[in-house]
Amino acid sequence: MTQDAPDDSTLRDILRSIRVVGVVGVSPNPVRPSYFVARYLGLRGMRVIPVNPGHAGETLLGATVVAGVRDLPPEVDMLDVFRRSEHVAPIVREALDHLPGLRTVWLQIGVVSDEARAMCAERGVNFIQNRCPKIEYQRLFGELRMGGFNTGVISSRL
Numbered sequence: 817m818t819q820d821a822p823d824d825s826t827l828r829d830i831l832r833s834i835r836v837v838g839v840v841g842v843s844p845n846p847v848r849p850s851y852f853v854a855r856y857l858g859l860r861g862m863r864v865i866p867v868n869p870g871h872a873g874e875t876l877l878g879a880t881v882v883a884g885v886r887d888l889p890p891e892v893d894m895l896d897v898f899r900r901s902e903h904v905a906p907i908v909r910e911a912l913d914h915l916p917g918l919r920t921v922w923l924q925i926g927v928v929s930d931e932a933r934a935m936c937a938e939r940g941v942n943f944i945q946n947r948c949p950k951i952e953y954q955r956l957f958g959e960l961r962m963g964g965f966n967t968g969v970i971s972s973r974l
Contacts, residue, residue: 836889
């Protein structure tokens with residue numbers, strides 16, 4: 817069985833290095849997970865570019881929504897995918913072909929694709945599936961402790 821994500825040290829390095837994120841399947845509805853994950857990543861200093869063909873041209877979280885992966889700028893270094901597993905492989909293939917700066921493909925909780933994993937491995941792109949970057953960021957950098965979770969991160973911040 818393959819792991820869904822690299823070890824914690826590698827995850828920390830990945831999360832620290834992300835500058836521009838394309839969020840595929842983002843919703844403009846603020847109660848949807850895709851919205852609050854995209855918002856959170858933006859609050860952590862990442863440039864977030866929403867991808868949703870049904871809302872292309874609209875403004876969401878301070879950015880213009882693009883219709884598809886092909887419309888993302890080349891500096892996107894992470895793709896965060898909120899789509900059903902059966903739709904992932906073509907999205908990842910397109911991203912790998914059109915985003916020269918892509919370093920990480922991240923599939924949200926419940927989203928898995930062995931085919932996408934193989935494509936990323938072939939191109940040397942980090943691949944994480946069935947995880948959430950917001951949760952991982954909070955877990956690895958001590959933010960979940962405020963919600964009562966024991967993260968194993970010792971901090972003197974209150």
